[in-house]
Amino acid sequence: MALLVLSLGYLTACGDDDDDLGSDKVELISFGPTGAKHGEKIKFIGRNLNKVESIALAGVTVPKAQFTSHTSELIELVVPATAEQGRVVLKIAGGEEITSKTVLSFDVPVKVTSVTGEAKPGTNITIKGDFLNWVDSVQFGSLQKSVKTFATKSKTELVLTVPMEAKTGSLFLFTGGTKPLKMETEQVLTVTLPKATGFSPASLKHGENLTITGTDLDLVKEIVFTGVGTAKTATFVSQTATQLVVTVPNNASTGTLKLVAKSMVEAPTTQSITIILPAITTLAPNPVDPGANLTITGTNLDLVKTVNFTGGASVSTFISQSPTQIVLKMPTTDILNGAVTFITTRNYTVATGKTLTINVARPAYYIYNDVLNSGWQKWDGWGTTTQDIENTEFVSRGTKAIKVSFNDPYGAFQLHPNNKDVLDGYTTIVLYVRGTVNSRGSIQIKNMAGTFGTDAPFDIVAGQYTRIEIPISALGNITGGINEFYIKNYGTNPNTFYIDDIELK
Structure with missing residues (x-):
C-alpha cells in the first residue's frame, strides 16, 4: 500500500493519531490522483473503508452503489461531470462523517460554444459551453477589472452583466482547477454604442440648447463638438435613452459631433450643426x-x-x-x-x-529729385544700358535728371529699394519722361520671391517732358515687398530718354 500511495501522487487526507491496526475506525489516508479529469477514476485509500456508504464531492454525492470497487483499504469511483473543486466527505453508516483536510481539484477542459453577439452595457449576456461552472471570472477585452459575480452559473451556461466601460472585443475566461487557465473566446461581443438620428435645431448660437434624438443615448458620457481648441461637455440639461439635451459650448464651430460612451469609445455623428455667427x-x-x-x-x-x-x-x-x-x-x-x-x-x-482700407495722409515721397533717394541703390542696368543719374542736358525741374541710353530693345534702368515695403500705402508712381524719338517705355518690378510683375507701359514724346502716372496695382503682386524696380525700353532700339522727379503718391 505504501508503494501505491507513492506512485500515484495522491493527496493526504485526514490525519488521525490512532495508528492501531486493530481498530475498526474508518480512516482516510490519501486520495487522488491530483489533476484527474471528469470521467476518470480516482482512488480513496485508508482503513475500514468498507463501512463508507457514500462519498460527497463538491457539487455531487456518489453512493457506494456507484463505486467501481469497494474494499476495506480501497474505494474507486468515476469522477461525475458535475463534481467541483472542494473537500471530500466520507459518509459512514450511523451518520458519522470524515472530511479531508486537503482540497480535491481536477484538470477541467472548459469549453465555450457561443457568446451573445451584441449587448448594451448594463445588460446581461449569456456564455454557453461546457464546464463553465469552473469559471472564476470574465474579463471584457482590455478592461482591467474582471466580472466575478454571475447572475446564474451552471456547467453549461454563464449569465453575467456587461460592465458600463466594456468595449467591443473578445472575452477572457479565467478558470480554476489544478491547471488554472486564461482562455480567449473566438466569438466577439459587440458592445452597443450611442447613435444620433437627429439634431434640433440644426442652426443655433453659442449657449443655446441642442436636442439630440437617437438610440442608447443614456450611454453618452460626454459630447465633443467641432471647435476651436477642445469644445466638449460632460454636463447635460437632460438625458434619456432616446433624447439628450446639451448646451452648445462657446468655442464650438460648425460641424459634426462625437458621442463619447462611458468606455471612451467615440461614436461620430453623420449630422452636423451650424453655429450662427455675425x-x-x-x-x-x-x-x-x-x-x-x-x-x-x-x-x-x-x-x-x-x-x-x-x-x-x-x-x-x-x-x-x-x-x-x-x-x-x-x-x-x-x-x-x-x-x-x-x-x-x-x-x-x-x-x-x-x-x-484706411485713408492715411502721406507726405510726398521722391525716389529721385535731383538726387537718388538714400533709401534706394542704383544697380547695373539690364542689357547694354548706360545710365547717368546726374545728367544736366535736359532737366524738367531742378538741376539734374536721369539719362538712360539703350542699345538693347529690352534694356532697363535698374533700382533696388533698401526697404522692401517702400510701396506700401501708396497707390501711384508719378514720373516725367522726355524722349529723343517718339517711343514707348514701361515700369516693371521683381518681388521678393524673384518673380517679375506685369509690364506697365507708357508713351514717350520726343523733345518734351510728359507726366506719366502708373497705378501700383498695375504692377502685379507686391505682397511681401519688392526687390527690384525697372524703367524699361519697350522695343525701340537704339533709344535714349530722360527721366526726372520719380515720385510715389
Whole structure:
C-alpha cells in the first residue's frame, strides 16, 4: 500500500493519531490522483473503508452503489461531470462523517460554444459551453477589472452583466482547477454604442440648447463638438435613452459631433450643426478716415462684443448696434489696411472676410529729385544700358535728371529699394519722361520671391517732358515687398530718354 500511495501522487487526507491496526475506525489516508479529469477514476485509500456508504464531492454525492470497487483499504469511483473543486466527505453508516483536510481539484477542459453577439452595457449576456461552472471570472477585452459575480452559473451556461466601460472585443475566461487557465473566446461581443438620428435645431448660437434624438443615448458620457481648441461637455440639461439635451459650448464651430460612451469609445455623428455667427455685408465708407464713423451692415451683429482692426486697434463701444447694423467711431492710431474681425459676446473670434482700407495722409515721397533717394541703390542696368543719374542736358525741374541710353530693345534702368515695403500705402508712381524719338517705355518690378510683375507701359514724346502716372496695382503682386524696380525700353532700339522727379503718391 505504501508503494501505491507513492506512485500515484495522491493527496493526504485526514490525519488521525490512532495508528492501531486493530481498530475498526474508518480512516482516510490519501486520495487522488491530483489533476484527474471528469470521467476518470480516482482512488480513496485508508482503513475500514468498507463501512463508507457514500462519498460527497463538491457539487455531487456518489453512493457506494456507484463505486467501481469497494474494499476495506480501497474505494474507486468515476469522477461525475458535475463534481467541483472542494473537500471530500466520507459518509459512514450511523451518520458519522470524515472530511479531508486537503482540497480535491481536477484538470477541467472548459469549453465555450457561443457568446451573445451584441449587448448594451448594463445588460446581461449569456456564455454557453461546457464546464463553465469552473469559471472564476470574465474579463471584457482590455478592461482591467474582471466580472466575478454571475447572475446564474451552471456547467453549461454563464449569465453575467456587461460592465458600463466594456468595449467591443473578445472575452477572457479565467478558470480554476489544478491547471488554472486564461482562455480567449473566438466569438466577439459587440458592445452597443450611442447613435444620433437627429439634431434640433440644426442652426443655433453659442449657449443655446441642442436636442439630440437617437438610440442608447443614456450611454453618452460626454459630447465633443467641432471647435476651436477642445469644445466638449460632460454636463447635460437632460438625458434619456432616446433624447439628450446639451448646451452648445462657446468655442464650438460648425460641424459634426462625437458621442463619447462611458468606455471612451467615440461614436461620430453623420449630422452636423451650424453655429450662427455675425457676418458683414458692407463696410461704409471704404476707404475710411481715421476718427470718422464707420457703418457695418450685415447679419447677427447684435452678437458682436468687439470689432478688431488690422494694426491692433479695437472698438468695443458703439455709437449704435442692432442685429443688422453697427455704427462706430474709427480709432486714430494702430490701424492699417487689412481684415476686420469680430469678438462675439461669447468670446468667439470671427474672421469676417472683409477688408478695410484706411485713408492715411502721406507726405510726398521722391525716389529721385535731383538726387537718388538714400533709401534706394542704383544697380547695373539690364542689357547694354548706360545710365547717368546726374545728367544736366535736359532737366524738367531742378538741376539734374536721369539719362538712360539703350542699345538693347529690352534694356532697363535698374533700382533696388533698401526697404522692401517702400510701396506700401501708396497707390501711384508719378514720373516725367522726355524722349529723343517718339517711343514707348514701361515700369516693371521683381518681388521678393524673384518673380517679375506685369509690364506697365507708357508713351514717350520726343523733345518734351510728359507726366506719366502708373497705378501700383498695375504692377502685379507686391505682397511681401519688392526687390527690384525697372524703367524699361519697350522695343525701340537704339533709344535714349530722360527721366526726372520719380515720385510715389
